[in-house]
Amino acid sequence: MKSSRSRVLSTFSTATFITVLFAATVSSAHAAEPQAEPIQPIAPAKVQHPERVALGEKLWFDPRLSRSGFISCNSCHNLSMGGSDNLKTSIGDKWKQGGINSPTVLNSSLNFVQFWDGRAKDLPEQARGPIANPIEMAFTHELAVDTLRSIPGYVDEFRKVFKSVKLTISEITLAIAAFEETLVTPNARFDKWLKGDKTAINAQELRGYQLFKGSGCVACHNGQNIGGNSFQKMGLVEPYKTGNPSEGRAAVTGKDADRFNFKVPTLRNVALTYPYFHDGEAATLSQAVDTMGRLQLARKFTPEENADIVAFLKTLTGDQPKIVLPMLPPSSDKTPKSKPFE
Amino acid sequence: MKSSRSRVLSTFSTATFITVLFAATVSSAHAAEPQAEPIQPIAPAKVQHPERVALGEKLWFDPRLSRSGFISCNSCHNLSMGGSDNLKTSIGDKWKQGGINSPTVLNSSLNFVQFWDGRAKDLPEQARGPIANPIEMAFTHELAVDTLRSIPGYVDEFRKVFKSVKLTISEITLAIAAFEETLVTPNARFDKWLKGDKTAINAQELRGYQLFKGSGCVACHNGQNIGGNSFQKMGLVEPYKTGNPSEGRAAVTGKDADRFNFKVPTLRNVALTYPYFHDGEAATLSQAVDTMGRLQLARKFTPEENADIVAFLKTLTGDQPKIVLPMLPPSSDKTPKSKPFE
Incomplete structure (x- = not known):
């Protein structure tokens, strides 16, 4: 079968051919290239659960998910700095030195697995890691849950978002992951x-x-x-x-x-x-x-x-996520006190 | 001289008096009390130099003003948490323990002097302190200036804001103070x-x-x-x-x-x-x-x-400042590298 270009050549004059060829090339560039290139553009995030995202955004910035009350997700995946900390390896609890370069959280929802070594299959599983890692946030899932359960603003919000009265580590990481899924950077x-x-x-x-x-x-x-x-x-x-x-x-x-x-x-x-x-x-x-x-x-x-x-x-470099700094619900008198120097 | 209440009493019937007295009380409550109370309400910030505020906001969130590249103004005066860190005393460079509770930055422009001991007369003078304090950001003013001068995005922005090509510690602290002046919380x-x-x-x-x-x-x-x-x-x-x-x-x-x-x-x-x-x-x-x-x-x-x-x-508790997380201009190849573990 002849190509369309060959058929054009056999039918039209040279001048006509050049015009048509130019049009065909432009048309092809517009229509075909996105499929032809080994890199594909990305689209803005589609938010399915805006309330879950809003909760996850608070958790993202909340240092009370760490033992010290000082380190939040954003400490090492700083959304003012490309979702990273711009350090060789990260600073963790008590200034411990992290073992590996902090990967950007931007577009992390597009990764096939999470962490440099792929040990987490998805973002909720990933989010469990740093909270309990002794050289990162150095908390435990149990203490993180106890802390959030003592904060009335979180209790109310988890109840609304997850239609449950439990407030679990799974809910925490689902919310964080929902927020992370919005951190795509289209329009590079x-x-x-x-x-x-x-x-x-x-x-x-x-x-x-x-x-x-x-x-x-x-x-x-x-x-x-x-x-x-x-x-x-x-x-x-x-x-x-x-x-x-x-x-x-x-x-x-x-x-x-x-x-x-x-x-x-x-x-x-x-x-x-x-x-x-x-x-x-x-x-x-x-x-x-x-x-x-x-x-x-x-x-x-x-x-x-x-x-x-x-x-x-x-x-x-794409459009960076526009984040309005969330206001964190205050601790209550019952919230366990962070003791960063013990 | 008789009080207006006495004059009312001598002229009107009791029923009329009660009505008038009620009106007078309500009117007095509305008109006079703001002056009479020992506490005064605050107004939203009047922004005189929006470009200076925008620059100061970047600097506020920029950990490159610290030796480690990890600690920013917002680390200890967290605008998600009432402008404080909610810790007894703060965590500084290499996890050093601060000597005093981190005061809120909110409404700090209304304080007559700055720091708990009043050692800074105003916000620009205050902002010089933590950058160079060895248990806080642990940098020097010279190194902070060198760092910002190596970042093309900052060089351009300082030039626009201050109409000068210098980029000095005074400009840095003026910009931070201009941002801090916006951090008032009206409508409590x-x-x-x-x-x-x-x-x-x-x-x-x-x-x-x-x-x-x-x-x-x-x-x-x-x-x-x-x-x-x-x-x-x-x-x-x-x-x-x-x-x-x-x-x-x-x-x-x-x-x-x-x-x-x-x-x-x-x-x-x-x-x-x-x-x-x-x-x-x-x-x-x-x-x-x-x-x-x-x-x-x-x-x-x-x-x-x-x-x-x-x-x-x-x-x-007033309206908390609405902060859109700023995007920090990236370092250049010439920017001194942070070495937090040295």
């Missing part, structure tokens, strides 16, 4: 380009994208979240040297072969989520691109190539 | 009552206010901020026993007589700013009222009296 310039606005990125940024595709970065960083949909070995063609003790997926599976297998991080908002890698050892995008090229692709990018890819990566 | 139920809405507080709350006035609390907690306009000795008629080493005003003046002289804290939003006193040793409003009665007024309030005063204090 690159998304606009994907949707057909060819002026949304400039020539250098487009070169960077073409190189990103052509050199193989896109093999792992693809899909809606430009990552977040597979485990891959850090140091594929050249071993990665780090003082960080994280083993990656091996810590979950117990298999030596999974050592240094990590969930590929999203590249959305990557200009905001420095420093990079699970150990936070790449301080800049330029360093991260250089290291990835050498270790994963056996490729040394030239300074110009590196700059082009970095320029492309900076087009991935 | 008690303010509505002061303005003439006699339904704004209930009978118990009114009894509490009358006792608050009649027993002498109002001698120190008066004016627009219901405090914040004088130094007073903690433990006036009975010594205050505490393990907290703060000396109060004596640390500024060097005079023994000023020992335990503290700035009287505001009672606005006091239901949100627990725990109480400079050492945070009063966990509840009830405890605080009991201690104040005994130590300052030589008065042991009955449980009913205590409950009435607490009910009144809970009418002092």
Whole structure:
């Protein structure tokens, strides 16, 4: 079967052909490219349970979910800073040093599993982790629940949202996850380009994208979240040297072969989520691109190539969630007192 | 000269008198009471420099003003929690224990001086303190300035706001103070009552206010901020026993007589700013009222009296500032890296 372009050629004059071809190309760019590209644009969040989201937003900012009364979800996934803390590894209870770079919460609902090593299947399961982790919020689920049950404003709100009088850790994490699901960042310039606005990125940024595709970065960083949909070995063609003790997926599976297998991080908002890698050892995008090229692709990018890819990566910053700081319901006289220095 | 009531009595029938007296009482309550009461309502903030406020809001939430890159102004004056941290004393750099209870930032522009011991004359001077305090943000003014100067988004914004290319610690603290000046909380139920809405507080709350006035609390907690306009000795008629080493005003003046002289804290939003006193040793409003009665007024309030005063204090919660979480301009490759664990 002949292509439509061939049929056009056989029927029309050359001048007519050029006009038609141009129209066909433009039309094809608009209609076909979103399917053709290995990266897909994302849409704004669809909020199914606004009351659950509002409750989850309070919990997100509430340091009373930590032993100290000082650390909230937002401490390490700061929504003023790309949903991360911009530190190599995080600061936890009593200033303990976290073991791994805090991944951004932005677009985390698009990840196929949660945590760098994928040990949580979804956001509610993930949210159970930091509350009880002794080097993070260092609380227990029981004490977190007891605390919220002592706060009349929360008791009322949980009752309304979950139509139950229980107030459980499952309800807490469901609410937090509902809030997190709203933290998507649509309308990145690159998304606009994907949707057909060819002026949304400039020539250098487009070169960077073409190189990103052509050199193989896109093999792992693809899909809606430009990552977040597979485990891959850090140091594929050249071993990665780090003082960080994280083993990656091996810590979950117990298999030596999974050592240094990590969930590929999203590249959305990557200009905001420095420093990079699970150990936070790449301080800049330029360093991260250089290291990835050498270790994963056996490729040394030239300074110009590196700059082009970095320029492309900076087009991935989307609209940041607009958050009105919630007012937290005050503790009651019965609320257990935080004792951060004990 | 006869009072108007006497003149009314001599002219009209008894039934007419009662009607007129009622009208006169209502009219007097509406017109005269705002002047007559020792507490005045507050008005919403008048924003003179909205661009300066917007810059100050970013700085307020920016942990890059701290050595660690983790602690911001909002860490200890949390605008989700009444502008305080709800801890006895605060957590600072490397989890160091602060020496004094974090006072609320809400309505702090109405205080006659800043800090518990009044060592700063105004908000810009106050804001210099925590940045450089080794047990708080533990930075230096020089390093804070260097950090902001390395961030292109801040450089542009300071230039626009201050019409200068310097970017100094004075500009930083002026911007933070401009933001803080917006953090007033009008429309407390008690303010509505002061303005003439006699339904704004209930009978118990009114009894509490009358006792608050009649027993002498109002001698120190008066004016627009219901405090914040004088130094007073903690433990006036009975010594205050505490393990907290703060000396109060004596640390500024060097005079023994000023020992335990503290700035009287505001009672606005006091239901949100627990725990109480400079050492945070009063966990509840009830405890605080009991201690104040005994130590300052030589008065042991009955449980009913205590409950009435607490009910009144809970009418002092005003409209909390509506804050849209600011997006912080990202660091550049030249921004000094925070090293929280060194």
